[in-house]
Amino acid sequence: MASSFCKGLFLVLLMGLFLAGCVSAPAAVSPGLPPTAVPLSADGALPTLVPTIVLEPLPATQTAVPTPTLVPTATPVLADATPLPEATATFAAYGVAQTIGSSVNGRPLESYRFGFGSQTLVLVGGIHGGYEWNTIVLAYEMIDYFLANPDQIPANISLYIIPSANPDGQFAVTGVDGRFTPANVTGDTRPGRLNGNQVDLNRNWACDWQPEGLWGETVVSGGRVPFSEPETAALRTFFLRENPAAVVFWHSKADAIFVGSCDGLFQPSAEVAELYGRASGYAVNNQFTAYPVTGDASDWLATQNIPSFTVELKTHSSTDWEMNLAGVLALLEFYGR
Numbered sequence: 001m002a003s004s005f006c007k008g009l010f011l012v013l014l015m016g017l018f019l020a021g022c023v024s025a026p027a028a029v030s031p032g033l034p035p036t037a038v039p040l041s042a043d044g045a046l047p048t049l050v051p052t053i054v055l056e057p058l059p060a061t062q063t064a065v066p067t068p069t070l071v072p073t074a075t076p077v078l079a080d081a082t083p084l085p086e087a088t089a090t091f092a093a094y095g096v097a098q099t100i101g102s103s104v105n106g107r108p109l110e111s112y113r114f115g116f117g118s119q120t121l122v123l124v125g126g127i128h129g130g131y132e133w134n135t136i137v138l139a140y141e142m143i144d145y146f147l148a149n150p151d152q153i154p155a156n157i158s159l160y161i162i163p164s165a166n167p168d169g170q171f172a173v174t175g176v177d178g179r180f181t182p183a184n185v186t187g188d189t190r191p192g193r194l195n196g197n198q199v200d201l202n203r204n205w206a207c208d209w210q211p212e213g214l215w216g217e218t219v220v221s222g223g224r225v226p227f228s229e230p231e232t233a234a235l236r237t238f239f240l241r242e243n244p245a246a247v248v249f250w251h252s253k254a255d256a257i258f259v260g261s262c263d264g265l266f267q268p269s270a271e272v273a274e275l276y277g278r279a280s281g282y283a284v285n286n287q288f289t290a291y292p293v294t295g296d297a298s299d300w301l302a303t304q305n306i307p308s309f310t311v312e313l314k315t316h317s318s319t320d321w322e323m324n325l326a327g328v329l330a331l332l333e334f335y336g337r
């Protein structure tokens with residue numbers, strides 16, 4: 001009797017506890033993070049990229065039809081989102097396409113990532129758009145090389161390649177978004193140097209910035225203020241987020257390397273430029289002296305303690321492939337482990 005009474009009491013207590021649980025405060029809901037990535041903001045606050053081997057689809061405007069001559073290996077890799085076997089996937093590098101911003105006319109700024117290491121290297125082509133279209137072709141050649149040779153990326157490295165930093169300027173000269181061939185280049189390439197606002201994107205950075213800059217003897221707009229242009233704002237956000245170990249900008253055609261420095265030589269830039277210079281064969285110069293340059297991207301990176309330099313290809317049409325591959329591999333060897 002006492003025993004069954006106790007059992008009954010126990011059950012009542014249990015039910016009471018259960019009901020109390022039912023009506024107690026609802027489980028804590030995490031303060032709602034948006035389900036999708038936070039959009040790029042001008043002040044650089046971005047979530048860290050989560051390493052993933054999922055290929056993001058290219059935007060609809062980025063039709064990216066590779067030509068067989070330039071990109072024999074890219075098509076199957078980019079089109080096939082099937083992950084590589086597990087053992088390889090852990091350490092291997094893949095091309096991960098990501099849009100890091102948009103141009104004035106809404107064209108995507110694409111970056112391709114290889115590897116997921118903590119040391120970041122960044123290669124940038126085409127900041128002078130169609131006028132220096134060969135730097136964009138070089139960047140795509142580099143992308144194809146690392147798609148075909150992922151084992152060249154050391155385990156501790158993340159290599160980002162931004163092939164076309166001024167896609168409006170590219171389109172103005174080639175009539176093509178994304179990959180193109182030299183045959184697409186028509187007419188006067190000079191207007192393709194500027195972005196959709198007619199601003200020179202390599203005069204729009206916050207090192208010795210001026211509203212008007214020089215391109216030889218031609219006066220070009222440096223924008224309303226530093227980073228007034230969506231392309232440069234997106235690149236700045238990207239650099240501040242990634243805090244790269246080194247950044248290379250490809251230009252043409254001064255046939256030399258120029259060290260990124262703002263008001264006095266930035267030694268870390270000089271050292272890494274020297275490394276690339278020795279491997280590639282380009283002469284290294286501490287300064288570009290042909291005419292004063294204001295608002296330069298590579299120079300601004302020095303203000304952020306990020307080593308950087310400019311590689312000027314030999315002509316406006318060659319990619320100096322062997323030289324630049326040797327330079328990039330030297331960087332990977334230096335920073336890799």
Ligand SMILES: [Zn+2]
Pocket residue numbers: 128132202251252
């Ligand atoms: Zn240039």
